[in-house]
Amino acid sequence: MKHKIDFKINRLLSIAPMMDHTDKHFRYFMRLLSKHAVLYTEMITTGALIHGDRQRFLDFNYVEYPLAIQLGGSNPDDLAVCAKMAEDEGYDEVNLNIGCPSDRVQNGQFGACLMSNKNLVADCVNKIQSLIKIPVTIKTRIGIDDLDSYEFLYDFIKTTHEAGCDIFIIHARKAILSGLSPKENRDIPPLNYERVHKLKQDFPTLNITINGGFTELDEIKTQLEHVDGVMVGRAAYQNPFMLVEADKVLFENSGATPTRTDILNEYRDYVAEQVQQGERIKNLTRHVIGLYQGQPGARKYRQLLSAAVPRDKNNIQFLDETIQSISSYSP
Numbered sequence: 001m002k003h004k005i006d007f008k009i010n011r012l013l014s015i016a017p018m019m020d021h022t023d024k025h026f027r028y029f030m031r032l033l034s035k036h037a038v039l040y041t042e043m044i045t046t047g048a049l050i051h052g053d054r055q056r057f058l059d060f061n062y063v064e065y066p067l068a069i070q071l072g073g074s075n076p077d078d079l080a081v082c083a084k085m086a087e088d089e090g091y092d093e094v095n096l097n098i099g100c101p102s103d104r105v106q107n108g109q110f111g112a113c114l115m116s117n118k119n120l121v122a123d124c125v126n127k128i129q130s131l132i133k134i135p136v137t138i139k140t141r142i143g144i145d146d147l148d149s150y151e152f153l154y155d156f157i158k159t160t161h162e163a164g165c166d167i168f169i170i171h172a173r174k175a176i177l178s179g180l181s182p183k184e185n186r187d188i189p190p191l192n193y194e195r196v197h198k199l200k201q202d203f204p205t206l207n208i209t210i211n212g213g214f215t216e217l218d219e220i221k222t223q224l225e226h227v228d229g230v231m232v233g234r235a236a237y238q239n240p241f242m243l244v245e246a247d248k249v250l251f252e253n254s255g256a257t258p259t260r261t262d263i264l265n266e267y268r269d270y271v272a273e274q275v276q277q278g279e280r281i282k283n284l285t286r287h288v289i290g291l292y293q294g295q296p297g298a299r300k301y302r303q304l305l306s307a308a309v310p311r312d313k314n315n316i317q318f319l320d321e322t323i324q325s326i327s328s329y330s331p
């Protein structure tokens with residue numbers, strides 16, 4: 001178990017689980033921008049944890065706390081075993097993916113399609129919660145296909161809450177399970193924030209986080225008048241610096257606000273350490289491409305980071321030169 005800082009999780013702001021994005025390096029970078037946001041792993045399937053390289057999947061850095069693992073699966077026993085592994089490793093929360101619409105996930109009978117089987121999800125919650133002390137939470141949609149009435153969502157939340165889940169993250173659009181790609185399913189079905197607000201009114205004791213389409217601090221603040229937390233996905237990747245201001249305002253941080261270059265310099269030291277341990281520099285630098293979004297020099301910065309690492313340069317020198325270049329344009 002990792003060294004644990006003991007503090008109660010504040011769920012005002014969280015960074016969404018994103019496959020191929022929210023690996024441990026990205027989460028480290030996020031923590032430099034926000035000291036408080038709850039961070040989520042990519043979805044990890046029960047099969048991967050039980051049969052795959054468990055240590056690699058579970059690995060994280062203690063600075064990432066507060067940190068949740070997201071599991072994908074639908075077998076209550078397998079989920080419980082994996083949840084226990086996560087708790088023993090030091091995670092703060094186990095989150096169930098009941099929102100992913102991909103074909104691969106549907107073939108495995110988990111993700112968003114589980115919304116139509118609330119009793120199975122309730123069994124999963126019950127089984128997991130009987131084995132671990134950290135909370136099990138659910139990330140879901142407002143509906144699937146034509147199961148998209150408020151009553152359907154209400155029943156799903158009620159049943160899974162009665163099984164032991166008190167914390168929900170709701171992506172405020174339904175999923176369409178055939179005919180749309182996962183990417184289209186994040187854009188095409190319309191957002192319906194009011195439905196999530198109503199859920200909070202009907203279940204005032206539950207902790208409800210809203211997700212979907214937030215890019216600005218003002219929108220986040222407005223949502224917090226209706227729900228307990230806001231989860232940000234793509235914007236954290238595309239314009240990560242927005243989190244510095246969000247963190248300062250939402251958590252009333254009194255310290256000096258870091259500049260983009262301060263953050264990049266801090267990340268540089270982590271990169272140097274990881275490269276020394278054998279990690280490929282591209283696996284680290286790909287996460288910081290959006291840092292100067294909208295700033296002078298951003299285009300050149302992105303080009304430098306996206307270019308191949310020249311053979312005649314040792315790895316960290318490549319990043320140092322990029323930092324030198326961008327800091328001549330933007331702080």
Ligand SMILES: Cc1cc2nc3c(=O)[nH]c(=O)nc-3n(C[C@H](O)[C@H](O)[C@H](O)COP(=O)(O)O)c2cc1C
Pocket residue numbers: 016017018019020021042043070097099100139171186211212213214231232233234235
């Ligand atoms: C590249 C990518 C990968 C994603 N992977 C996951 C995932 O593993 N688990 C999950 O619950 N949601 C996943 N999502 C959905 C996000 O968590 C989030 O619900 C969605 O992007 C809407 O939030 P946003 O508008 O703030 O991006 C992914 C989204 C993106 C863009």
